Amino acid sequence: MAEVSVTATLRERIKRLIVDSLHLDGTDPDSIEDGEPLFGEGLGLDSVDALELVVALEKEFGIKIKSNEMDRDAFSSVASLASFVEGRL
């Protein structure tokens, strides 16, 4: 039970981070689906957004993300990002 709520909180934090760091003014973080594609379609973010998000994640969670870790799979959705971050904490 504790693990589920940690994950849920992590996903919420990541959604908030996406909205704040990418200046998605007017987007409610809760409106972003856990499994929704972030790049290309879905939220429609691009390569610079990805890099901006990485800097924000590094700051927020105190982790270091290497360039070769920024692949499509880890970053494809909030859910996959949360797993990725959790694995690094």
Next chain:
Amino acid sequence: MVRERCGPARRVAVTGVGAVSGFGWGIEPLWAGLSSGRAAIAGFGRFDHAGHRTHVAAEVPALPAALARRTSGRRLSIADRFALSAAFEALAAAGLPGDLAGEVAGVYFGSSTGGMWEGERFIAGLLTATPRLRTSLLASQQVNGPGDAVARRLGVSGPVETLSSACASGGLALGAALDALRAGEVDLALAGGADSLCEITYGGFNALRSVSEEPCRPFRAGRDGLSIGEGAVVLVLESEERALERGARPLAFLAGAGASCDAHHMTAPEPAGRGAAAAIRAALADAGLAPGEIDFVNAHATGTPLNDAAEWRAFVEVFGARAAGLPVTATKGSIGHLLGSSGAIEAVATVLCLRHGEVHPTPAGGEVDPELPVDLVLGSPRPLTARAALSTSLAFGGSNAALVFTRAGA
């Protein structure tokens, strides 16, 4: 009524060049360094890079005592000093005096940073509440600082402009000088650029994960980013007629210039290289040459996965089947990416290759990416008596510039 460019284009000659680069102060160390197949990209001391993601750059070595006087001035930035040194060297090489008051002369510069380093020191001082900050640090802060400094020191009274279109600036500046000379707006043009290492640019390109931890490897399989460099270059340009009249020997001719914009994305090149191809075709048309007449290319070739791939597509579009096997050199592998002034310093590298009858190498290391099968000159110089050469610049933000140089007779 606006007067159109009149008459057939007169040939515009390069009669003198000057440079400052990671290989040192002067054309001689630049050419020696380029020919050697060494890279001037290594650890550097301009600022503490421990906190940055990468730790190498092509830093200009300390100012030699012999050049101190000609580059002196209390409020000059580092980039200003690079520019002045290059300007004086170029004029001397062209057999011209260091005072252009009697000439109808213009200065056409490209830069991304200008006096940014000094500006950064000032802002950092403000942010850390450093007492007694020198306002003079700001005197040279402008991007147009080096170009204006050259004009001021040489007593220039004609058009003076600095262009700041990222990596295309130098190429565009040479294009502007070419136009001005052909139109008779000036009799003499000093074209070039100057940039110095700054934390904003070093940190910024690192934030984009565009910088390699190692010296860059353009067109190689597994290339992973660019290397930042600094320095300056000046080319003296004048009509062939005037050069010959006063007994100056052309080093090469600037035969044509072309420009375009991808209008695609702020940082990524248009992947099919269409914009770059358009700029190349425009330069060729301006020079009155067919693609088949280009004997080698000084490519933009930053060493990032995306740039080199897009540039390859542009080569394919313009050169067709010849693209594979087209001799290519990538000056950035040796002296790094000088940002705004890169197009200008690479133009000089191109001129030197034409002059010396050999294409300078890119430092060896790794195999050419089979997806981009250019004939990359690696490791040691390739003797080649080229008739015409192309120099390309594909900028951040999508601006593209291309220049065509032709060989001057022996």
Next chain:
Amino acid sequence: MTGVAITGLGLVGAYGLGTEGLAAALASGAARGAEIDRSAGYHLPDSARSAILAGNLQLAPWVHPGEARRMSPPSKFAVAAARIALAQAGLTPGGGEPGEGEATAVVLATAFGPASFTDQLMRQIVREGPQAASPFYFSECVANAPAAQIAIAAGARGANVTVVEREAGVLLAVAKGAAEIASGRARRALVGAAEEIPPLVHALLDRFRALSRGAAGEEAGRPFDRRRDGFLAGEGAAVLVLEREEDALARGARPLARIAGWVRAFDPSAPATDWGTGAAGLALALDRGLARFGLDAGGFDRVVSGASGALAGDRLESAVLRAAWRDRPLPPVLAPKGVTGEYGGGFLSAAVLAAAGMPFGPTAGFSEPDPELGVIPHDGRPLAPPRRLLVTGLAAGGAAVWLALEAAGAAP
């Protein structure tokens, strides 16, 4: 021979979107200054405090929020101004015939670039360390960001050039754009200037005593006035649509004005951050340059002067004008920078409005002539619409650019 027509003008800044607000301010001679935020600690205690700021512009009709989130302030200004200009010219950005994009160039001037983003980046690097640097701020802090954004917004795939020459930059951008068309390389050009004046830039200008500190009461730009003590900085963007005159006429567009020529020079006596004293050399260059276009000073019936209230700047400007006209009386001299401020495209807009025949009121900021200068700007009396105007731009640091404009209906 190719004439170059101005078929659209877009302006965003302190006077709103479009030129109505500016036109009203120029007619009444009233400037719209605002207070700068000095809380960041960049300013000296006795610094200037005001500027002609863009304020809270509603750019949404011209810049979609999805685009805007990725743009610096000058980029937003520039894209909005470009779209307004294209709309006025009756052109669809990105639409139109095949090959149109390839034949459209962009030439934009900026003096300081997207400086608020540069400021943010420095803060990140210094306070949090280099690895906190924002990729987004960096990609948008480069001087060419606004020009690149215009190209994307307008599908403009011709030459894309950003010029940096301080106060002369905007006229230089127009001259280069006109040259692209005159040379046949482009059929259309979007040209102008974009500037933001964040606290950092304002403080920087103040440290060089470039700004008015209110020696004569309130802070104001007082062109040619005896009490002038510096200029007011302006932010915003102006973009002109330039096209070949024959194309404009063929598609039934009504030009605002035409560009008759341009001259560029440099005063090597100028220090990097101030104006010099080389009026004779500049006047000579102006003379020679005008002659290349078959023009001479005597043929102008209006001057739109870049005088801004800068001490040495206005002095140099006056000396150049008097030398260029030799001992002949000057035509009426409009000096709009008391309203528009320096930078941000307001001055260019005022010049085009003047060429289009818009009436100007008394010169804002001016009330006491300076006997040393010998130039008295327009007092607001009604004037016949001008036929040919000389627009002047002298920069601190030495660059100089003049533009010759003609009324659209006037014979060339």
